[in-house]
Amino acid sequence: MSFSQLPLVIQTSYAELLDQLRIAAISEFPTGSTFRKRKISGRDYWYVQEPTGPTGRPPERYIGADTPERRSLIETAQRAKVDADARRAIRRSLTGAGLPEPDSLTGSIIEALEEAGTFRLRGVIVGTIAFQTYSGLLGVRLPGAAIRTGDLDLAQDYGVSVSLDDALDTSLLDILQSVDPGFRPVPGITNPNIAATYARPGGYRVDVVTTNRGADRDDPVRLPSLKSDAVPLRYLDFLLKDTVEAAVLTRFGALVNVPSPERYAAHKLIVSVLRRAAGPSAIKSDKDIVQASLLMEALIMQRREDELAAALSEAADRGASWRQHLISASANLSDHLREFVLSIVHENDGSAAH
Incomplete structure (x- = not known):
């Protein structure tokens, strides 16, 4: 990739x-x-x-x-x-x-x-x-x-x-x-x-x-x-x-x-989990992860990680189910992208707790 x-x-x-x-x-x-x-x-x-x-x-x-x-x-x-x-x-x-x-x-x-x-x-x-x-x-x-x-x-x-x-x-x-x-x-x-x-x-x-x-x-x-x-x-x-x-x-x-590419990436992470749970859509779920990963890498390479972080933070702030979908999807990402997503999700977990 x-x-x-x-x-x-x-x-x-x-x-x-x-x-x-x-x-x-x-x-x-x-x-x-x-x-x-x-x-x-x-x-x-x-x-x-x-x-x-x-x-x-x-x-x-x-x-x-x-x-x-x-x-x-x-x-x-x-x-x-x-x-x-x-x-x-x-x-x-x-x-x-x-x-x-x-x-x-x-x-x-x-x-x-x-x-x-x-x-x-x-x-x-x-x-x-x-x-x-x-x-x-x-x-x-x-x-x-x-x-x-x-x-x-x-x-x-x-x-x-x-x-x-x-x-x-x-x-x-x-x-x-x-x-x-x-x-x-x-x-x-x-x-x-x-x-x-x-x-x-x-x-x-x-x-x-x-x-x-x-x-x-x-x-x-x-x-x-x-x-x-x-x-x-x-x-x-x-x-x-x-x-x-x-x-x-x-x-x-x-x-x-x-x-926007950052919202597309965050959305693909979420729908990848929904499709994998549906069974027959597992192939599309793999494509979702590939596209999300590529966009995240591109945004980071072009120094637009703040925009990506803002989109992920907004998604995580929409509720516990959104955060859980992001956590589940992150398991299919490369190590550094997984850490990027989880750091944002856990940050929102903390803010939600307060």
């Missing part, structure tokens, strides 16, 4: 691609669009109003929370159009340097989701496709065995979905079928009219998940902004609490949201 740091020129190229994708996401709105802030629950958020067309005035589109970076981005995007060919050239240099790229089907799906506004609406890619992006975000070359997958996991916080005053123009299923008409909803067990998974011939799946902070439940819930049902999962609110923008190396690059 060895990996190496990427050359500085490659890290710089990845940062440049990310910046260009951010500008493109704003500049692609038509000329005459106006941007304004709304205050929701005490926080400011940016929306864009496209000009009135032949069919009337379109609905406002959600852009994101108000930050100095986003204000600067909006000002820059209104002055410049970004060349897609330039992004493709950067993408080629990155894949040539060994950064992971998705298979063609996954790349086409991600591009379709991005174009439809899925990530603008705070949809988040989780799972191995998200893990692939950490190579560029952390500036390391990750081993190929840890980044192979045959499906796509899409998440959105339930509270976000119901509070956004914006939604996809078409259903998630329609977006997937625009890429491959063979996609079909997989009916739920209790209600055949509800589906949180979409599959195509050959076994490729797109699973939609969301947060669950109440009692455990198996039935999917509706995500109005993504126009899809989703399976509520415990522990997912921790994973989605802090997301970051990342570039997926599709044809021209795609701007997506992924969990």
Whole structure:
């Protein structure tokens, strides 16, 4: 499970691609669009109003929370159009340097989701496709065995979905079928009219998940902004609490949201224990440990161990079951990573006792 740091020129190229994708996401709105802030629950958020067309005035589109970076981005995007060919050239240099790229089907799906506004609406890619992006975000070359997958996991916080005053123009299923008409909803067990998974011939799946902070439940819930049902999962609110923008190396690059790498690592430790207890998911549990270990090593190598420690500390502070999951998972880590995790867990044990 060895990996190496990427050359500085490659890290710089990845940062440049990310910046260009951010500008493109704003500049692609038509000329005459106006941007304004709304205050929701005490926080400011940016929306864009496209000009009135032949069919009337379109609905406002959600852009994101108000930050100095986003204000600067909006000002820059209104002055410049970004060349897609330039992004493709950067993408080629990155894949040539060994950064992971998705298979063609996954790349086409991600591009379709991005174009439809899925990530603008705070949809988040989780799972191995998200893990692939950490190579560029952390500036390391990750081993190929840890980044192979045959499906796509899409998440959105339930509270976000119901509070956004914006939604996809078409259903998630329609977006997937625009890429491959063979996609079909997989009916739920209790209600055949509800589906949180979409599959195509050959076994490729797109699973939609969301947060669950109440009692455990198996039935999917509706995500109005993504126009899809989703399976509520415990522990997912921790994973989605802090997301970051990342570039997926599709044809021209795609701007997506992924969990922060430190939260991804902590979450993988926890779910590895849950999967191992489930029996049939033991193979996935091993992959969880591999990915968590690699991210922890990368974060420490890049001197971001404070961020990793903060994520682990927050997880440990959420209760005795969380701490026990971290302790159990640490038994499968290398000696120095196990000591790192246990020192944080025991520190939280002490604070809880007081």
